[in-house]
Amino acid sequence: MDAQQIQQITDRISQNLVSKGVSPDKQSISEKLNLYINEFGVVPFEAERKVLSDQYKQHKIPEEAKPAAGSSTGDLVHIADIQPNDWVTVEVKVVSLQTPNSPSIAQSGIFADSTGAVRFVVFSKASELPKLELEKWYRIESAVVDSFKGVPNLKLHSGSHVTEIKDDRCLVPSEPTKLSDLKPGVVSCVHVKFIEEWELRSDRMMQSGLVADESGRTKFVLWQDPEKEKLVPGAVYNIFYASVDEYNGRLSLTLNSAVWIQDEDAEISVSVSSGSSAPKEPLPVSSIRDLKVGYASLRVKFVEEWESKSERMMQSGLVGDETGRIKFVLWQDDSKERLELGRVYEITNAKVDEFNGRLSISLNPATYSADEPDADIAVGKRLDEVSGTIVQVSKGSGLVRRCPVEGCNRVLSRQNFCPVHEIQNSFNYDLRIKGVVDNGQRAYNVLMNREVTEALSGMTMDQAIEMASNSPLGLEEIQAVLTERLCGRYVKCLGNEFDGRILVKSAEFIRLDPKVTAELMNRAGASAGGDGI
Amino acid sequence: MSYEREPAKRVFAAELREASKTIKDTEDEKSPVYLLLPTGERCNRVLIAGTITQKDKVGDQNILYRARVSDPTGIFYINASSYQPEAMHQLAKIDTANPSFVVVVGKPNAYTTPDGKTLISVRAESILVVNQETRDLWIQDAARSTLDRVDALSSESPSADILLARETYHLSPDHWKKMVSDALSRIMQL
Numbered sequence: 001m002d003a004q005q006i007q008q009i010t011d012r013i014s015q016n017l018v019s020k021g022v023s024p025d026k027q028s029i030s031e032k033l034n035l036y037i038n039e040f041g042v043v044p045f046e047a048e049r050k051v052l053s054d055q056y057k058q059h060k061i062p063e064e065a066k067p068a069a070g071s072s073t074g075d076l077v078h079i080a081d082i083q084p085n086d087w088v089t090v091e092v093k094v095v096s097l098q099t100p101n102s103p104s105i106a107q108s109g110i111f112a113d114s115t116g117a118v119r120f121v122v123f124s125k126a127s128e129l130p131k132l133e134l135e136k137w138y139r140i141e142s143a144v145v146d147s148f149k150g151v152p153n154l155k156l157h158s159g160s161h162v163t164e165i166k167d168d169r170c171l172v173p174s175e176p177t178k179l180s181d182l183k184p185g186v187v188s189c190v191h192v193k194f195i196e197e198w199e200l201r202s203d204r205m206m207q208s209g210l211v212a213d214e215s216g217r218t219k220f221v222l223w224q225d226p227e228k229e230k231l232v233p234g235a236v237y238n239i240f241y242a243s244v245d246e247y248n249g250r251l252s253l254t255l256n257s258a259v260w261i262q263d264e265d266a267e268i269s270v271s272v273s274s275g276s277s278a279p280k281e282p283l284p285v286s287s288i289r290d291l292k293v294g295y296a297s298l299r300v301k302f303v304e305e306w307e308s309k310s311e312r313m314m315q316s317g318l319v320g321d322e323t324g325r326i327k328f329v330l331w332q333d334d335s336k337e338r339l340e341l342g343r344v345y346e347i348t349n350a351k352v353d354e355f356n357g358r359l360s361i362s363l364n365p366a367t368y369s370a371d372e373p374d375a376d377i378a379v380g381k382r383l384d385e386v387s388g389t390i391v392q393v394s395k396g397s398g399l400v401r402r403c404p405v406e407g408c409n410r411v412l413s414r415q416n417f418c419p420v421h422e423i424q425n426s427f428n429y430d431l432r433i434k435g436v437v438d439n440g441q442r443a444y445n446v447l448m449n450r451e452v453t454e455a456l457s458g459m460t461m462d463q464a465i466e467m468a469s470n471s472p473l474g475l476e477e478i479q480a481v482l483t484e485r486l487c488g489r490y491v492k493c494l495g496n497e498f499d500g501r502i503l504v505k506s507a508e509f510i511r512l513d514p515k516v517t518a519e520l521m522n523r524a525g526a527s528a529g530g531d532g533i
Numbered sequence: 534m535s536y537e538r539e540p541a542k543r544v545f546a547a548e549l550r551e552a553s554k555t556i557k558d559t560e561d562e563k564s565p566v567y568l569l570l571p572t573g574e575r576c577n578r579v580l581i582a583g584t585i586t587q588k589d590k591v592g593d594q595n596i597l598y599r600a601r602v603s604d605p606t607g608i609f610y611i612n613a614s615s616y617q618p619e620a621m622h623q624l625a626k627i628d629t630a631n632p633s634f635v636v637v638v639g640k641p642n643a644y645t646t647p648d649g650k651t652l653i654s655v656r657a658e659s660i661l662v663v664n665q666e667t668r669d670l671w672i673q674d675a676a677r678s679t680l681d682r683v684d685a686l687s688s689e690s691p692s693a694d695i696l697l698a699r700e701t702y703h704l705s706p707d708h709w710k711k712m713v714s715d716a717l718s719r720i721m722q723l
Contacts, residue, residue: 039632040603041583041584042583042586043546043605085642157594157595389674440543440674443540490670514721524711
């Protein structure tokens with residue numbers, strides 16, 4: 001932007017200040033504008049606004065209040081449309097009330113309208129709010145939508161406003177949701193058969209087991225509640241407003257918030273097989289990196305044997321190809337042979353299963369044979385390249401303490417607890433980054449080891465240990481520092497994808513190449529004839 | 534049940550400002566709400582960079598920070614509340630007395646005013662001060678992504694989202710190309 005335009009804006013700001021009875025410092029105004037517009041690429045109208053507002057502050061001139069963008073109450077929204085962090089007004093029916101589990105919460109339960117259902121809490125501090133009653137309709141203004149693990153949750157606080165709706169409304173329950181479409185939160189309605197009752201593992205449990213519909217099956221639990229009745233095994237139910245919880249990537253239904261009606265004349269044909277049936281033809285060989293649940297053929301090297309954890313297991317361990325490794329299991333079967341460590345195998349039509357988000361293969365339905373004795377595969381040596389922006393440095397990044405027990409090395413909790421070896425008095429420090437690199441098309445989970453983390457962040461592990469011991473935040477300080485230094489930056493990573501996460505072997509910052517700007521300029525200008533008429 | 538994190542779309546302020554249509558795939562309350570960009574792609578996460586010019590703190594029980602970030606094409610409205618403590622702390626630390634470059638990752642939010650205007654703000658997941666090189670890399674990145682979207686917008690075999698964008702927004706591909714070249718001209722080394 002040239003000096004003349006800066007001058008024009010400077011004059012406008014000066015006139016404005018004169019009208020407020022202030023004599024303006026034109027030199028400093030013009031320097032400020034130049035800094036914002038020419039050094040920092042700020043759009044001129046914003047630079048003008050900013051500089052004027054700074055001048056107002058400097059001369060203590062009150063600003064005209066403008067309504068803020070992006071927040072409002074008053075517009076009625078449907079439950080289906082609420083977004084975390086909105087302030088909303090809703091008209092809802094209380095379909096379930098539960099005993100709050102904390103003294104700071106006065107009431108908790110589930111609201112529903114015709115579009116869906118949501119959990120809610122009323123804080124005890126909001127003592128002026130009326131006590132909500134089951135089955136009644138209310139208009140609720142200025143509630144805040146919070147989200148816990150991605151599940152919206154409505155919070156009523158002292159700023160909220162509640163009025164009972166007296167006119168008689170009826171809540172039309174929505175179509176049942178398929179079990180395969182469940183998401184964490186509250187599910188308005190599922191239509192399921194109770195197919196399997198499980199032994200109770202705790203006194204607090206009243207009933208647990210499996211329910212199923214045509215699309216799949218889900219674990220459910222009902223905690224002790226004198227108001228509730230147990231389900232009858234084999235019966236079909238419409239269950240309204242069950243909570244859907246996620247644990248380790250698996251969903252389960254909790255029925256304490258729910259009401260259910262037995263559907264006497266319905267029969268659900270529950271699919272017994274879990275997914276695809278075995279292919280009749282031998283499948284072409286896939287890479288481990290490309291495996292999906294179903295069946296697949298592989299050419300792999302048997303690289304690691306694990307101790308069998310059960311009588312029924314014949315063998316288990318890791319097999320690998322150039323693109324990665326995967327767990328395999330072979331269940332007891334007299335017609336099968338054990339694999340020989342270090343040999344390369346052609347495996348045809350193995351079953352690929354997923355458990356807690358991890359894939360593994362079962363060799364029982366497969367046929368397999370060893371290659372030539374001298375065949376070899378460089379397991380996991382082919383590197384993936386991912387370039388993009390580090391959009392997140394996740395929890396568990398930074399300085400971690402690892403279990404010192406030989407061969408364990410698991411990350412300890414804050415209390416130095418190892419999931420296997422329990423409380424440890426000593427530990428080994430490690431530095432790492434768990435994060436997400438995003439190229440605009442896909443977000444990749446990445447894991448950077450100590451070496452890569454040190455190289456990218458410019459902080460050695462010893463410096464990190466010192467920083468953590470001198471900071472009131474302790475280890476959390478290191479995650480914050482890594483976030484500040486690396487989040488938002490462009491990097492190129494080389495590594496192997498394993499279990500949906502790229503184990504980064506090396507990474508470097510991407511440098512600005514002015515040639516790219518010129519190429520993009522040509523692309524943009526190729527047919528740009530100004531604004532289309 | 535593997536969860537795919539939404540990639541962050543690179544979008545200039547002048548384009549994000551024009552977005553007004555939101556999409557939900559199913560009536561299911563849990564299905565995410567996407568914002569349809571005028572260049573024909575849906576997004577529910579954005580990556581933006583620019584200069585932070587202002588921040589304000591509002592509220593005392595539920596603290597909310599609002600910030601304004603300018604790229605070469607316009608303004609982004611950013612907010613971070615106590616529900617995103619990390620982003621809130623990061624924003625609280627940033628001094629806005631003097632300009633600095635920031636990168637923001639966040640979720641776009643569409644809000645319709647009583648008079649029918651749609652305002653787009655971005656709820657920050659993280660906001661960090663960066664150097665000029667990173668900001669310039671973002672301009673290249675956003676330019677490339679925008680041009681890719683513009684190319685697809687005039688494709689012979691359009692996706693459903695592109696058809697919807699053509700119906701909803703009436704700005705020509707040339708309009709967006711001009712915006713991109715204006716943005717790039719800010720970082721051209723002459």
